Amino acid sequence: MARDPIAELVNQLAKLPGIGEKTATRLAFHILGAPASYARDLAAAIIQVKERIVLCSRCCNLTEADPCIYCGSTRRDRSKICVVERPTDLRAVEATGEFRGLYHVLHGVLSPLEGIGPDDIKLRELITRLQDRDDGDPVDEVIVATNPSTDGETTALYVSRLLGPLGITVSRIASGIPMGGDLEYTDKATLGRALAHRRTI
Amino acid sequence: MELVHLRVRDFRNLASVDIAPGPRFNVISGHNGQGKTNLVEAVYVLGSVKTFRTQKNRELIRWDADRAVLEGLAHRGDDERLARIEVCGDRKEVYLGDLSVQRLADFFGTLNVVVFTPDDLSLVKGSPSERRRFLDRAIFNLRATYAGDAVGYDKILKQRNAMLKGERVDAVLLDVYDEQLALSGGRVASARHRFVEQFSARFAAAFGEIFGGLSATVTYESPWWDRSALPETPESAPRAGRILDRDDALVSSAQDALRAALARRRQEDMRRGQTSTGPHRDDLRVELESRSARTFASQGQQRALVLAMKIAEVEFFESERGFRPILLLDDVSSELDRARNRFLFDYLRAHDGQVFITTTHRDHILLEEDVVAYEVEAGNVRQVE
Numbered sequence: 001m002a003r004d005p006i007a008e009l010v011n012q013l014a015k016l017p018g019i020g021e022k023t024a025t026r027l028a029f030h031i032l033g034a035p036a037s038y039a040r041d042l043a044a045a046i047i048q049v050k051e052r053i054v055l056c057s058r059c060c061n062l063t064e065a066d067p068c069i070y071c072g073s074t075r076r077d078r079s080k081i082c083v084v085e086r087p088t089d090l091r092a093v094e095a096t097g098e099f100r101g102l103y104h105v106l107h108g109v110l111s112p113l114e115g116i117g118p119d120d121i122k123l124r125e126l127i128t129r130l131q132d133r134d135d136g137d138p139v140d141e142v143i144v145a146t147n148p149s150t151d152g153e154t155t156a157l158y159v160s161r162l163l164g165p166l167g168i169t170v171s172r173i174a175s176g177i178p179m180g181g182d183l184e185y186t187d188k189a190t191l192g193r194a195l196a197h198r199r200t201i
Numbered sequence: 202m203e204l205v206h207l208r209v210r211d212f213r214n215l216a217s218v219d220i221a222p223g224p225r226f227n228v229i230s231g232h233n234g235q236g237k238t239n240l241v242e243a244v245y246v247l248g249s250v251k252t253f254r255t256q257k258n259r260e261l262i263r264w265d266a267d268r269a270v271l272e273g274l275a276h277r278g279d280d281e282r283l284a285r286i287e288v289c290g291d292r293k294e295v296y297l298g299d300l301s302v303q304r305l306a307d308f309f310g311t312l313n314v315v316v317f318t319p320d321d322l323s324l325v326k327g328s329p330s331e332r333r334r335f336l337d338r339a340i341f342n343l344r345a346t347y348a349g350d351a352v353g354y355d356k357i358l359k360q361r362n363a364m365l366k367g368e369r370v371d372a373v374l375l376d377v378y379d380e381q382l383a384l385s386g387g388r389v390a391s392a393r394h395r396f397v398e399q400f401s402a403r404f405a406a407a408f409g410e411i412f413g414g415l416s417a418t419v420t421y422e423s424p425w426w427d428r429s430a431l432p433e434t435p436e437s438a439p440r441a442g443r444i445l446d447r448d449d450a451l452v453s454s455a456q457d458a459l460r461a462a463l464a465r466r467r468q469e470d471m472r473r474g475q476t477s478t479g480p481h482r483d484d485l486r487v488e489l490e491s492r493s494a495r496t497f498a499s500q501g502q503q504r505a506l507v508l509a510m511k512i513a514e515v516e517f518f519e520s521e522r523g524f525r526p527i528l529l530l531d532d533v534s535s536e537l538d539r540a541r542n543r544f545l546f547d548y549l550r551a552h553d554g555q556v557f558i559t560t561t562h563r564d565h566i567l568l569e570e571d572v573v574a575y576e577v578e579a580g581n582v583r584q585v586e
Contacts (some may be wrong), residue, residue: 086320109372112364118371150381157377187304188346 006032018039058129060105060122062087070094070103077101078137083126083144083159085109085152093145102137104129107152109151110158121155130166148175202242202313202524203555205273211266213239214580222555223573228566229559237559240582241316241529241576244557247273247284248312248527249338250305252380253320261288263581275312276515277524284311294414309345313526315518317511319536324510325494325503332485336421339514340396343521347392354385358481366474380465382479387456390423390480394455395448397421397485403516408509411544415490417506424486425462426455505541512548525554534558535567543567 006028014024031039055061056068063069070076080101084090090103108121120122132137144159146152160170166194175195177186186194209218214236229237238254246252252261262269269288274281285296295302302308324331340347361378364370381403401419408417431454462478463470469476487494487506519525528549534542546567549556560566563574574585 066342108358112367112374115367117364117367117369118374150353151360154357154374154377154381157380158374161373161377188306189304189349192346196230 058104060107060125061090061103062105075100079140080127081129081137081139081142083142084145085146085155089145090146097200099143101143102139104142106146106155109146109155111151113155118158123159126159127162130163139168141171143171143173144171202275202277202527204247204273204274204312204527206272206283207244207247208272209243210268210270212243212261212269212271213263213265215239215243215582216580217265217581218243220537220575220582220584222557224555225571225573226549226568227555227557227573227575228563228565228568229557229575229582230561230563231559235577236580236582237577238318238531239580241269241531241557241559244273244312244527245314245529247271248314250286250295253316253318258288258291258293261317271515273312276365282311284308302394304496306345306349306369309341309348310360313342313518313522314529315342315511315515315526316529316531317533318531319533321511322337322504322507322536324507325498328486329482332487333481333483335510335514336393336396336485339400339517340392342506342518342526343396344355344392347389350385350388350392354382354389354480357381357385358479363473365470365476373469375451377381379460379467382463382476383456383460386459386480387452387454390421390426390459390483391448391451391455393480393483394421394423394428395451400517403520404509404513407512408506411509411541411547412502412505415502417494417509418486418488418491419510420486422486423480424483425478426458443544479542501538501541508537508545510540515554525552528554528556529557530558532559532561535562563586 009028009031010024013027014021016024019027031042035115053062054064054066054106056063056071057066057165059068061068061070065072077100080099081104082090082093082099083103083104083106084093085106085108087105090105093099094197096183104122104126106121106123106126108116110118110121129136130142130179142159142163144156146155146199158171160172163170174197176190176197183191202580203224203584204222207220207222211217212518218240218495229240239270242252246261246418267289271287272283272285274283281578283298287294287296293539295305295308297308297311321335324335332376337347337351357378361375364374364378397419398421405417408415427477431451459479463476466477476489486512489502489506494503498506515528537545542565550568558566558568575582576585
């Protein structure tokens with residue numbers, strides 16, 4: 001059972017996304033070469049993140065305080081909810097500065113092939129939240145910002161069917177040509193979609 | 202279209218190849234297992250990224266190398282493009298000139314190839330999936346965006362089937378999948394329908410030349426889609442690019458039909474745990490004298506039918522795109538009888554275009570002029586007089 005500590009660290013690091021055997025080895029030797037305080041701080045930071053970060057009871061975002069800073073804020077537009085796949089997507093939307101509403105984080109998309117059904121992502125939490133509109137937030141629009149992948153589209157359509165009966169407007173973020181982009185170099189699928197979803201000016 | 206230079210590194214058993222193929226016939230001879238097919242496969246992969254043989258990336262790389270590199274300089278009129286594909290681990294990296302290509306749709310069309318191998322000879326008597334693959338490849342060559350619809354349909358189909366096989370079926374999610382399947386499947390089926398409709402006349406003509414006196418037809422079989430009420434496409438002269446047109450009425454007819462069929466078969470699909478109808482079950486029906494060629498045609502007739510399908514594919518491509526694709530014939534002569542073989546070479550001589558032909562017997566290749574000859578031995582390719 002006494003496993004070589006270096007091999008064990010490499011093994012653990014290699015489980016991280018985007019980290020292969022070689023990088024893991026490099027990181028392990030870096031940690032080994034650094035002062036002992038660094039290793040203690042790193043270990044403590046990893047443990048803290050697991051102990052102190054919880055899911056917001058309203059929007060399912062990762063947060064230290066519940067409700068999270070968005071749900072707890074008095075300065076946000078409480079009539080709009082932006083639905084995203086992951087907390088990192090929330091950060092991306094927030095960074096635009098264009099959206100001042102609330103969020104809902106699904107923590108995944110529907111994919112029966114991977115065994116992910118409607119009960120495996122935070123959909124019920126979204127419905128519950130919207131059903132309590134009398135007590136809770138006066139939401140009139142849900143903006144679905146899942147990725148423009150096949151499963152992201154499926155999930156967006158699913159959300160729209162679920163919310164239809166509740167009388168809430170469900171919208172989908174537009175997809176198209178990047179700002180500062182060049183039509184000539186835009187791939188055909190994106191350009192085709194941009195044409196299909198054109199708007200009057 | 203013409204491949205003017207081909208560079209291969211560590212691809213299958215080919216360590217290093219640099220050749221400047223001729224504009225017409227490139228005859229590649231050698232014994233079995235020396236690497237002839239690998240050479241035409243290299244050209245095919247440069248055009249299609251995928252191979253027509255095993256799909257395992259690792260097997261494309263020479264045994265002691267980390268990476269295989271294919272590079273081809275293609276000319277089309279005054280247009281010159283350099284395509285490069287590097288196979289490494291599980292991935293393929295695709296480049297146009299020095300630019301890395303992120304979306305394959307941008308790459309396709311750089312090098313258009315049509316391949317004919319002994320495996321194709323079972324096209325008529327083989328399974329419907331082989332004929333669907335023939336259709337999909339031919340349409341894809343004409344309209345690269347077709348791949349997006351076909352791949353999208355496949356992904357949703359797999360998700361739908363996975364849910365049907367699972368313990369719990371969510372009715373709302375099934376509605377969503379059905380709608381997505383209807384939209385993409387309708388585009389796939391209408392493209393195939395339109396293709397076959399225009400392809401059939403060329404096929405009939407080609408077969409008439411090979412096997413005079415007998416008539417042959419192809420039709421797209423799609424039991425879920427009643428097309429009897431559709432207006433007939435006018436029999437005007439085919440103009441280039443017609444298949445590229447989106448026919449909205451046709452597409453929505455197919456989408457409505459598929460939507461209705463999925464709804465009708467829902468109970469059965471749930472019981473069987475799979476999607477029982479749609480473009481993934483369709484077929485290309487080949488008839489000889491109004492009878493199923495799959496059942497009634499002799500082996501010789503079946504091969505003549507396949508040859509006619511391939512020739513019609515090339516002809517149709519040329520009429521739609523305005524240039525001829527590169528033709529790859531892998532050891533086909535040995536499988537055709539003498540009359541059919543002679544027809545094939547008469548046809549090749551009478552039409553322009555670059556052709557790569559592999560053979561174990563140079564005397565089967567009935568070509569004397571415009572030939573650049575290569576010999577392949579143990580993975581080494583050399584030009585011979």
